[in-house]
Amino acid sequence: MSVAAKSVAITADTMIAMRGVNKWYGTYQVLTDINLAVRASEKIVLCGPSGSGKSTLIRCINALESYQKGEIVVDGVHLGSQGKAVDAVRREVGMVFQQFNLFPHMTVLENCTLAPIRSRGIPRPAAEETARRLLDRVKILNQADKYPAQLSGGQQQRAAIARALCMEPKVMLFDEPTSALDPEMVKEVLDTMIGLATDGMTMICVTHEMGFARQVADRVIFMAEGRIVEEAEPEIFFKAPQHERTKKFLGEILPHH
Amino acid sequence: MDKNQFLFLLSGLKWTLALSAIGFALGSVAGLGVALARTSGRRWLERGAAAYIALFQGTPLLMQLFVVYYGLALAGLKLDPWVSVSIGFTLHAGAFLGEIWRGSIEAVPRGQVEAAKALSLGYLDRMKDVVLPQAIRISLPATIGFLVQLIKGTSLAAIIGFTELMRAGTIVSNQNFKPLLVLGLVCALYFALCWPLSLYGAWLERRLVTAAR
Numbered sequence: 001m002s003v004a005a006k007s008v009a010i011t012a013d014t015m016i017a018m019r020g021v022n023k024w025y026g027t028y029q030v031l032t033d034i035n036l037a038v039r040a041s042e043k044i045v046l047c048g049p050s051g052s053g054k055s056t057l058i059r060c061i062n063a064l065e066s067y068q069k070g071e072i073v074v075d076g077v078h079l080g081s082q083g084k085a086v087d088a089v090r091r092e093v094g095m096v097f098q099q100f101n102l103f104p105h106m107t108v109l110e111n112c113t114l115a116p117i118r119s120r121g122i123p124r125p126a127a128e129e130t131a132r133r134l135l136d137r138v139k140i141l142n143q144a145d146k147y148p149a150q151l152s153g154g155q156q157q158r159a160a161i162a163r164a165l166c167m168e169p170k171v172m173l174f175d176e177p178t179s180a181l182d183p184e185m186v187k188e189v190l191d192t193m194i195g196l197a198t199d200g201m202t203m204i205c206v207t208h209e210m211g212f213a214r215q216v217a218d219r220v221i222f223m224a225e226g227r228i229v230e231e232a233e234p235e236i237f238f239k240a241p242q243h244e245r246t247k248k249f250l251g252e253i254l255p256h257h
Numbered sequence: 258m259d260k261n262q263f264l265f266l267l268s269g270l271k272w273t274l275a276l277s278a279i280g281f282a283l284g285s286v287a288g289l290g291v292a293l294a295r296t297s298g299r300r301w302l303e304r305g306a307a308a309y310i311a312l313f314q315g316t317p318l319l320m321q322l323f324v325v326y327y328g329l330a331l332a333g334l335k336l337d338p339w340v341s342v343s344i345g346f347t348l349h350a351g352a353f354l355g356e357i358w359r360g361s362i363e364a365v366p367r368g369q370v371e372a373a374k375a376l377s378l379g380y381l382d383r384m385k386d387v388v389l390p391q392a393i394r395i396s397l398p399a400t401i402g403f404l405v406q407l408i409k410g411t412s413l414a415a416i417i418g419f420t421e422l423m424r425a426g427t428i429v430s431n432q433n434f435k436p437l438l439v440l441g442l443v444c445a446l447y448f449a450l451c452w453p454l455s456l457y458g459a460w461l462e463r464r465l466v467t468a469a470r
Contacts, residue, residue, distance in 0.1 A: 064371055090377035101372035105390050114386055115376035160372075167376060 014073075015040045015171055015202045016061060021070035023056065023226075030056050031067065032226045040170070041200040045213040045234075048223035049249060054206045057223070058173045061204070062093045075170055091119060094164030098176040100156045102148040108135065108159045109144040112166045120167065127166070134162040138192050154185030158192050165196075172196065174205040208253055214238065222246045258438060262429045266439070269425025270446055276411045276421055279343050281404055284350020291355025293384070296362045306355065313352030319413045321345050326417045342414050346407070353403050361396035362388055398465065401458035405451045412447075422446060 016038040023031040030053050038044055046054040059065040060072060063079055063086045072079040074089045103111050112131035116122040122130075135141045138158040140151070148156050157177055164172060174193065178186045190212050197203055197216040207213070213220050213234050220237040222230045222245070230237070230246045238254075241247050294306035313321065325345040329336060336344070365388050373383040415424035426443035430436040 062375055064374060087377055087379070090375060093375075095372075095375040097368060097372060097375075099368050101366075101368040103369065103372070103387055105394070114382075115378055118382045118386065119377045119379070163376070 011039070013040045014038070015042070015075055016204075017071075017073045018057075018060075019071045021057075021060060021067050021072060023053075023060065023065065023067040023069075030226050031060070034070065034228060036221070036228065038171075038202060038204065041202050042218045043197050043202075043216050044204045045217040045220045046204060046206045046223060047208060047210075047213070047220065047249070047253075048229075052223040053226040054223045055175050056226075058095075058175060058204050058206055061171075061173060062090050062095055064095075087119075091167060092170045093173060094167055094169035094171070095173045095175065096157070096160050096164055096177045098179050100148070100153075100160045100180070102156055102160055102163070104148050107145050107147055108140070108151070108162075111148070111159065112163045115163075116166050130168075131162070131166050134165045135159070137165075137195070138162045139188075152185060153181045154188045157181065157185075157189045161189075161192055161196070171202045171204070174203065174207065176206050176208075178207065178209060210238070210254060222249065224249070258429070258433055258435060258442075262433060262439075263442075265429055266422065266425050266442065266446070269420060269422040272420060272425075273408065273411050273422040274450075276342065276346060276414060276419075277404070277408045280346030280350045280407055280411070283343065283347035284354055284407075287347055287351025288354025288358055291351055292358035292362055295355060295359040310352045310356050313349055314356065318345075318349055318410050319416065321349055322413055322417055338417070338419055342417070342419050346411065346414075349410070350403070350407055353406075354400065357396055357399045357403060358392060361392040361399075364395050365391045394465065398458045398462035401454055401461065405454050405458075408450055408454075409447060 014037050016036070018034050018036040021031055021034040022029065034057060036057075046057065048054050056065055060067050061074060061079075075092050077085050077088050077092075079085055079089055102108075103114070106114065109128065109131055112135065113124065113127040116127040116130065117124055132141060132144060135144050138161055140155050140158050140162070143151055143155055143159070148159065151159065161177075177193070178189050181189060186209070190209060193203070193205070193212065194216055203216075205212070205217075217234045219231055220234050221228055222237070222241075222243075224245045230241065230243050232242075237246075238250065241250055291306045291309060294302040295310070297303060322342065322345040325348070326338070326341045329341060369387055369391065370383060373387045378387070411421055412423035414421050415427065418424070420428070422443055426439050430439040433439065
């Protein structure tokens with residue numbers, strides 16, 4: 001089905017291309033020679049031990065992190081140092097964080113309409129209509145006028161997903177979206193993400209939810225020590241991992257057969 | 258103490274209030290600028306703001322008033338006493354409020370700024386809609402604490418001849434030779450201004466702590 005993008009060839013439907021991306025914190029190298037191409041509506045699951053650089057990698061895509069070497073192109077826009085390119089990319093790339101990061105002094109609805117009004121210049125009534133439609137889609141429309149602190153963790157994360165969707169992004173980045181949740185709330189967030197995947201959203205998910213990876217990923221990418229070690233379709237990735245590090249990692253996180 | 262002397266004290270109180278209000282209002286504008294410069298991530302702005310804060314936090318308020326009042330006059334800049342005293346208090350309040358608000362801006366969790374950036378909100382929108390509303394809440398107890406200091410600090414303007422509450426008290430007690438009564442009354446007036454503010458600040462702080470739980 002999907003082709004491992006060894007050479008990162010750019011085709012017409014390439015949504016994200018990373019070529020030779022390297023990043024250092026001082027002398028410590030966090031990303032080494034990252035090459036990755038993601039096609040429109042492709043779903044990627046990124047996994048790996050903590051400190052392997054997977055969060056840093058996706059945070060480079062919307063310029064929350066800088067990188068020192070290499071190139072990132074998102075939907076045809078070269079993510080250079082100029083602010084305009086950064087703004088353009090961020091308008092098209094939504095992000096969901098581990099800690100939700102909802103704005104606590106605004107209602108859920110205000111959280112959802114702020115960026116469309118300020119950044120896309122959408123009139124408030126239209127922004128609110130979109131927000132209500134998307135809150136309905138993540139099944140928390142009845143919470144629209146509450147403040148984040150009044151919601152459960154799972155509801156907050158679904159509100160955060162709706163907030164990102166209100167910008168009508170072409171790509172969604174998920175940075176360990178279920179890691180801060182109580183176990184009984186993981187499913188409602190994963191179901192929301194599965195729904196999004198079914199609708200054809202381009203997604204890169206940093207997650208350890210391997211059931212989710214099996215179900216929706218086109219490719220699973222395994223990282224360790226800042227490098228992409230292995231990438232494969234989920235079937236192959238879980239049944240026949242090639243590298244020792246991958247086998248060891250899967251042995252640690254998967255229930256033993 | 259006769260009625261006229263009491264009314265004279267009240268007119269002094271009026272100038273104390275006016276000076277505090279001007280110092281606080283203009284100082285807030287200056288302080289906001291300083292706090293934003295201090296958190297801008299631009300090295301020169303940050304250093305400039307830090308130097309300004311260090312200078313005004315590290316020297317006595319009385320000295321600052323002297324320099325603005327006499328120093329500028331010696332330098333050939335003849336200013337109305339009102340204007341020079343207002344400039345003095347504005348610069349003073351700007352430094353302290355700037356430092357209080359810098360701390361509050363930095364106390365807003367990093368994830369808030371990151372979420373705003375990820376939503377492609379620009380710097381002004383991030384500050385205005387996301388960071389400052391949260392920072393102001395965090396800063397309220399300390400800000401009110403500084404306002405109390407500022408109100409009491411306006412008494413130093415008496416030394417350069419500005420007839421606020423403190424100087425009005427000195428004048429009256431020199432007339433009626435009842436310093437204990439007059440200055441006691443002056444103290445009571447300051448206390449009546451400052452104590453409710455302190456109580457309000459403490460109440461806000463308790464409410465913030467419970468809200469954070």
